[in-house]
Amino acid sequence: MKVxxxxxxxxxxxxxxxxxxxxxxxxxKQFLWxxxxxxxxxxxxxxxIRWTLANPGVPMPFFGHLLxxxxxxxxxxxxxxxxxxxxxxxxxFWAITPILIGAFGNLLIPLQIGARDMIFPTLNMLSFHFTFxxxxxxxxxxCTPLGGAAGGWTAYPxxxxxxGSPGAxxxxxxxxxxxxxxxxxxxxxxxxxxxICLRAPGMGYFDMPLAVWGLLLTAILNAIFVPVLGAGxxxxxxxxxxxxxxxxxxxxATSGTGDPILFQHVFWIFGHPEVYILILPAxxxxxxxxxxFSRKPAFGYKATALSMCAITVLSTLVYGHHMFTTQMSPLLxxxxxxxTMTISIPSAIFFANWLGTLYKGxxxxxxxxxxxxxxxxxxxxxxxxxxxxxxxxxxxxLHDTYFVVGHFHYTMAASVFLAGFGAIYFWWPKMYGTMxxxxxxxxxxxxxxxxxxxxxxxxxxxxxxxxxxxxYNPFIYDFLKKLIPMNNFVTTCAILMGFxxxxxxxxxxxxxxxxxxxxxxxxxxxxxxxxxxxxVPHYNFKSIPIVKCGxxxxxxxxxxxxxxxxxxxxELVEV
Amino acid sequence: METxxxxxxxxxxxxxxxxxSTVAMVSFAMLFGTLFMGxxxxxxxxxxxxxxxxxxxxxxxxxxxxxxxxISSLFYEGFxxxxxxxDLGKAKxxxxxxxxxxxxxxxxxxxxxxxxxxSGVYHYSGIFGSVVFGYTWIxxxxxxxxxxxxxxxxxxxxFGVLGSANxxxxxxxxxxxxxxxxxxxxxxxxxxxxx
Numbered sequence: 001m002k003v004x005x006x007x008x009x010x011x012x013x014x015x016x017x018x019x020x021x022x023x024x025x026x027x028x029k030q031f032l033w034x035x036x037x038x039x040x041x042x043x044x045x046x047x048x049i050r051w052t053l054a055n056p057g058v059p060m061p062f063f064g065h066l067l068x069x070x071x072x073x074x075x076x077x078x079x080x081x082x083x084x085x086x087x088x089x090x091x092x093f094w095a096i097t098p099i100l101i102g103a104f105g106n107l108l109i110p111l112q113i114g115a116r117d118m119i120f121p122t123l124n125m126l127s128f129h130f131t132f133x134x135x136x137x138x139x140x141x142x143c144t145p146l147g148g149a150a151g152g153w154t155a156y157p158x159x160x161x162x163x164g165s166p167g168a169x170x171x172x173x174x175x176x177x178x179x180x181x182x183x184x185x186x187x188x189x190x191x192x193x194x195x196i197c198l199r200a201p202g203m204g205y206f207d208m209p210l211a212v213w214g215l216l217l218t219a220i221l222n223a224i225f226v227p228v229l230g231a232g233x234x235x236x237x238x239x240x241x242x243x244x245x246x247x248x249x250x251x252x253a254t255s256g257t258g259d260p261i262l263f264q265h266v267f268w269i270f271g272h273p274e275v276y277i278l279i280l281p282a283x284x285x286x287x288x289x290x291x292x293f294s295r296k297p298a299f300g301y302k303a304t305a306l307s308m309c310a311i312t313v314l315s316t317l318v319y320g321h322h323m324f325t326t327q328m329s330p331l332l333x334x335x336x337x338x339x340t341m342t343i344s345i346p347s348a349i350f351f352a353n354w355l356g357t358l359y360k361g362x363x364x365x366x367x368x369x370x371x372x373x374x375x376x377x378x379x380x381x382x383x384x385x386x387x388x389x390x391x392x393x394x395x396x397x398l399h400d401t402y403f404v405v406g407h408f409h410y411t412m413a414a415s416v417f418l419a420g421f422g423a424i425y426f427w428w429p430k431m432y433g434t435m436x437x438x439x440x441x442x443x444x445x446x447x448x449x450x451x452x453x454x455x456x457x458x459x460x461x462x463x464x465x466x467x468x469x470x471x472y473n474p475f476i477y478d479f480l481k482k483l484i485p486m487n488n489f490v491t492t493c494a495i496l497m498g499f500x501x502x503x504x505x506x507x508x509x510x511x512x513x514x515x516x517x518x519x520x521x522x523x524x525x526x527x528x529x530x531x532x533x534x535x536v537p538h539y540n541f542k543s544i545p546i547v548k549c550g551x552x553x554x555x556x557x558x559x560x561x562x563x564x565x566x567x568x569x570x571e572l573v574e575v
Numbered sequence: 576m577e578t579x580x581x582x583x584x585x586x587x588x589x590x591x592x593x594x595x596s597t598v599a600m601v602s603f604a605m606l607f608g609t610l611f612m613g614x615x616x617x618x619x620x621x622x623x624x625x626x627x628x629x630x631x632x633x634x635x636x637x638x639x640x641x642x643x644x645x646i647s648s649l650f651y652e653g654f655x656x657x658x659x660x661x662d663l664g665k666a667k668x669x670x671x672x673x674x675x676x677x678x679x680x681x682x683x684x685x686x687x688x689x690x691x692x693x694s695g696v697y698h699y700s701g702i703f704g705s706v707v708f709g710y711t712w713i714x715x716x717x718x719x720x721x722x723x724x725x726x727x728x729x730x731x732x733x734f735g736v737l738g739s740a741n742x743x744x745x746x747x748x749x750x751x752x753x754x755x756x757x758x759x760x761x762x763x764x765x766x767x768x769x770x
Binding site for chain 2: 116119188189190198224225238242243244256265269544
């Protein structure tokens, strides 16, 4: 006897389309738009931060008086602390995660493994609802009498306790993070189970697109490490609301009370894998796109997949490099440093495979390819600069400087958002049935990538010159005054990068009104989603496909079909 | 109109349930594991435990809680056993007993908190009070979640909603969670109250 699954109607009404949707494609769109809204909010906060650093004490033009009337349009110090806290938190949890993991996880996993939907559609819907509610709580925190959270996105006690951040804002921050964690865990359960149980007949693990590999590994890390932050967040809420003393400062040195450093351990046990939680889907997507647009198979596919697995495992063992300056024992710092350096090995294999894929490829410089090449560049820079932070000797100097800010923006922000934009341009036809304008997309890429490097490279240089992060006005120190022009340059680049997004918004509006209808397979790619019509119909496939070859069968000279690629449903033509 | 086959092999469905519940258990285990790691750190930092001149609470309610949650787990196993054999009459009795002992556990926890406060240990009494209250609060919140899951089994057990196969698989998954909570309590009991 067979049992029914996924039996839900096509989303036709407002309610089923936008509120209570079980369809993975609709939930993917919900995550995408939610992520974009928060990306805009987080981006505007970044502009306020950059304005303050370039022009300390100068009123913000246009809406400064609107936002900060009591200080004459100048961002006040306490608001500055809230801005960098909320910017980091929102970008990581409510912009990157919904776009890369929520939207593309939901869209790609069922489509690329040949399933009709996620295995648990209701859990999927709840996962979005929890993300939405948690995001609203995070924004509401900004409206509380004493303002939003101001303890940094890492929320280290005592900054995040009542002592450092009085008021409800930081408490709501912790509650929002906890709810978001529940959402991520729900998503992880769904993703892992769907990949394990709903792969189409014939699809082994090494027949999956690398995007699915990235999403699967991300889900595994999410399931294991998000609850660690959940536990820390819960204890933080208890400390703030019930006056328990888990993280009370200084008390461990005397007797009877808690330990603020413990929170740092808990945070980074989650926090370091979180870097890979965010970046693994981007790596997977970019690995696929590089192969698709080089018109040749992904170089060292298995090695790439296994490297991603190795990085996933190693990412769980290196968190201590974030805490070298907490008077950790030298034995521990050296152990963490060695383990951190070990990650370079699979990362280098991975990166070399990207270059191997590009080598001698018949490269098509489409917009998704440009964004993917952008990821190769910025991730290379971000990865290499990480070595200095993973080494104790250099980290002692660079710790908590703008070098760190530049480094993690290269790896976590630039790489991930470039991959996200590449993915949006690439899979838009499957989501909406139209093609985004290529010319605008390419303009978007160039207008973004150039100032982007100005911003993050500039940050690293300022950090190397000794400028610490999170300072409201670093220029009260004489030795940093010479960095004012550099800060102006970085801020100008940031504003230019912000304005570059107008190309993207224009493209969305233009496509909505005048977008060209997409063919079923506009990019000429063989993975399963491209065997379906554009946009993908309800339940995805007329019948569950039978997979006969891998996802990157491109550029085979022996093909006689008049195409340079094979669908995964076709018998493999041996080279 | 073209019809689309929306069925899935029940074996695959069963495996999906097993995978999902196992992943969920790993997540719950990580949450409690983090709390226990924290406890180990707090404990290792103190010369004397409990610190601040406090003393360990009387073992009566913690021990009673351990016995009660243990019995509820045994009844739950009985429930699963009878559900597997389609003996719903006995399964109903076992489910009600599991629920009753689950509620009794919560009662014991409330009494424990009262006793602690009477002996001068509050949730703000240094790290000891924070750990004893906070950890038992978190565990009890999960027991409430567990009882809600047990209530989900009431309709299928008493009125046959969902069908036998679904009841069996649901009983299996919820059982994992219920026993897990028992194990967590046992660790809390041994770590915090006994030693």
